Amino acid sequence: MLRLAAGRCARTAYSAIQPRARLAITQSVRYKNAWTNNPVKPILEQRDELQKDWDARILTYEQVKPKTEQPSPETYLIDVREPDEVMQGSIPSSVNIPLSVMARDIRLDPETFREKYGFDKPQKDQELIFYCRSGKRSASAADVAKRNEYTNIFNYEGSWLDWLAREGNKGSS
Template sequence: MFRGTFIRTAKTATRSFAVRPAIVSLKAVRLNSTQTPSAKPQKTPEELARKAALEKQDNLQRDWDAKVIPYEEFLVKTQNPSPDTYIIDVREPDEVIQGMIPSAVNIPLTVLANALHMDRKQFAEKFGFEKPRTSQEVVFYCRSGKRSTSASDVAKRNGYTNILNYKGSWLEWTAKENEKAASK
């Protein structure tokens, strides 16, 4: 602001030095009377709603990775099934033929997003078990841990809040179970 005023007044040779401070102070008075640099304009309800939605989205993405559950903790969940915990195998049906982890249910990753959008009745008819509530503990696994990570992301985007990812998945499970069987 001062620089522009000084340059403008320096270009005009007819103005005296005494006039320049008056011009600066008049501009400063005009600025202070209409808008101060520190004053923020009030936001509309639409802007506030948009800001709140963006903050909610940021909160969802802030801790995007689901908690990874190690084999030892996962084993306990498979040995003591609970109606409060769902263990979901996200492999395709032709992979599930090889076997499943005890107490798991299957929802292939390719249909998971659509499945989580179904109403409870449609879900039960299609998959043969009750749809997990968004607050229930849900543990995902696949073959090697990549699709279970994607499934965790899909569930989180759909409002699920208690998500665990068994990244060891089917490969680690079968290796550990084979080790136990060989040591007996």
């Protein structure tokens, strides 16, 4: 019986100490996240600045439409959706480079790129218009292109959903 009571005392003593330790840790963490001493705030500000630097020029449907009617070798309309999404339809004269592999494949040598995609690798100063489903991934693709020293970058902000709303499913399939 004495042994059992001693075991209970030890557990009781431990459980009485444990909440205080948790409280001290919580208070310490809360203090470090206070606005006066927030280590996360400068990182968020830096991220915001980077996002401002990488913004591509925006194109509308009215600006993209003529480029599909009279394609030019100086302009690439690049669909960054995944192949299963492209099977549902795409904008005429567009080519597909999925965003999931774009950062890697944009660095391929021209011959390997042509073998993989079936068209020439874009030149650094060539006009590149990115689109996706709604315009979010195409903005990311423009960022990838900018980081890889491409200079003539555009984002079709409305992307496939805008095209579909205006044209129906008249795109290439």
